[in-house]
Amino acid sequence: MRKLRKCVLSSTPDLWGPGCPKISQFNKGFDFILRETYIQVFDFQSAINDSKIRLCLDCGKCTVVCPVARYDPEFNPRLIVQGVLRQNGSGPTDEKIWSCIGCRMCVERCNYNVKFTEFITFLRYNALAEGAQIEYSHGGAPQAIMHILSHRDIRQNRLCWLPDDIEIAKHCDTAFFVGCAPYFDVLFSDLGVKTVEGSKGALKLLNRAQLPFTLLPNERCCGRDLLLVGDVEGFLALARANMHELSRRGIKNIITNCPECYYTLKVDYPKFLENWDINVMHITELLAPLIKSGQLALGRLERKVSYHDPCTLGRYSRIFDQPRCILALMEGLEVVEMADNREKALCCGASPWAHCGAVNMQIQKERLAQAGATGADILVTGCPKCLIHLKCAQKNVENNDVCQIEVQDLFHLAAQSLLPQELSYC
Ligand code: SF4
Ligand code: SF4
Ligand code: SF4
Structure with a gap:
């Protein structure tokens, strides 16, 4: 918890202590119109x-x-x-x-x-x-963070992970939406996950492609996991807080590497927010054509990988080819498919941080076994949550028969292949 305090700084006296405000106190004052429907x-x-x-x-x-x-x-x-x-x-x-x-x-x-x-x-x-109780995983910490992030006056130190060599445009109407990776890495530090490496990789690739973007120091969680458990009030609070932040900064376009943020901002926000008018793009939609046309050159990596389609990017958003295109055009990289892939890809056994149990673990083991059966050395995924759930299965001491294949983020992997170069974007 002490580490989390470093990420979330608030103008309220102590969000974790006895004076912690109730959720109903949050989110007052955002005046964006919710769809009447x-x-x-x-x-x-x-x-x-x-x-x-x-x-x-x-x-x-x-x-x-x-x-x-x-x-x-x-x-x-x-x-x-x-x-x-x-x-x-x-x-x-x-x-x-x-x-x-x-x-x-x-x-x-x-x-x-x-x-x-x-x-x-x-x-x-x-x-x-009707009064049902949600059985939260991790003591409800992910949901607590989401609710805290919906507070209007919250101040975050959410960009402390940003490397010095990343170029951020000063005046730009395109924002890169980072998502919750900085919080995940603190929450799930016991799993040794570094989901923020995926964000860093994505930003390096955008820099190299000379695609300008800005970052939002007060971005909030997109709210997807609250929506999935039926906490619509909590979801709307975050959606409105994000809308406020994006409008305040005149953002017209969003790029994100997180499949969950992508789908939520692109599909769910317009359903709920009357005046949502922001173009949302997944980073692979931008990078794949540039790599294909030779405008963005990836380097060489001598590895054998298998790509795991995150459900929200694949079946939900129909983005199957672009991540594969990025992998296919990396020199030296051998890409092999798992038995279940694309539309039929097996889920990582995700849960919205609730009601997670033995069945989720069985699904994770099955997916990892499918990856192991390909003979690949790395299971590549484009989703920070897939990374967390799969690593969780690998770290579980009861799973002594689980496949221990290396699991890595797609953008982290692709950025590793970039040859050193003077950044030309300004
Ligand atoms: S697959 Fe068959 S049983 Fe399932 S929802 Fe569709 S029609 Fe109904
Ligand atoms: S877990 Fe089963 S019921 Fe739920 S979305 Fe997947 S296939 Fe459908
Ligand atoms: S599989 Fe995911 S939700 Fe379940 S305990 Fe592990 S990290 Fe938490």
């Missing part, structure tokens, strides 16, 4: 209509491909959907609704495009409203 997004009939669960034909294909159902026979997305339809307008609040890891395999497989992932978020929101 956001309340309806979380109304039962709208949730049923929007997620198209009435189209469900009870075929069970979702359950067949669901990795959670594979390890927990009690979990069954088909039965959850059918149960809601039979009850006609009320939803389950039992613990099974927390087991879904949001991997979207079911949506990918469903011939009728039933959006189970959106619907489960609604069921969780509904369950919380």
Whole structure:
């Protein structure tokens, strides 16, 4: 906790002590208009209509491909959907609704495009409203940080990791959205994760590509993990705080390397914030064409790697080719695919820092085994959270049979290949 205090400095007397303000005190004064429809997004009939669960034909294909159902026979997305339809307008609040890891395999497989992932978020929101308790992992520390970050007057020291040789544009309407990597590395220091190396790598690549950007010293968490557990109030508080910060600085474009921030800012924010008008790009969408055309040259790395598609970048955002393009154009790098890849890639066993247990660990072990079976020396992922969850499985003392393949961030790896060069961007 002492280390976290270094990252989060607040104008409030002591955010961790007895005077800690309640969440309801946070976020007062952000005057951005929430879409009038956001309340309806979380109304039962709208949730049923929007997620198209009435189209469900009870075929069970979702359950067949669901990795959670594979390890927990009690979990069954088909039965959850059918149960809601039979009850006609009320939803389950039992613990099974927390087991879904949001991997979207079911949506990918469903011939009728039933959006189970959106619907489960609604069921969780509904369950919380009915008094359900979330079983937080890590003592609720990630959620505590997210709620603290939604405070309007928070002051952060969130760029202390920034290397001196990174060029930041002074006047620029494009911001690089870092996400929570600086906080993750403190929270999960026992796992030895350095997710911020991925952020540094991304910034080095942008510098080398001469793509200017600025950084936001008071950026907040995008709020995705709160939204996923149904804490819509907490999510909206962060969304509005980010909107305030971005508007204040005249930001028109966002680049990010984090798949979760990308999807949340690009898809979820416009659903909730009436005046959200910011162009959001994933860094691979910018870099891949430049590397392909020879405008950005990567160097040489003699390694054998396998790429893990983060669910939020792959199935959610349909970005499958660009990360592979970056790897394919690094000289000396041999890229091999795992048995399950692209649309069928197995999830890292993620959870939104809640209800994580033995099933998540089984999925992580399966994914790591798939990586090991390729003969690769490195499992490369483009998501800081995949890195954390997979490392967690490797560090778990009970997992003595887990594959200990090196897990590395895509941008960290690509930046390592860059040859030293005088930075020409100014
Ligand atoms: S795959 Fe689609 S149609 Fe089939 S049971 Fe699942 S949600 Fe229903
Ligand atoms: S999102 Fe993934 S874990 Fe959740 S029901 Fe669908 S396939 Fe299963
Ligand atoms: S797998 Fe992820 S959520 Fe679960 S305990 Fe490990 S780090 Fe936490």
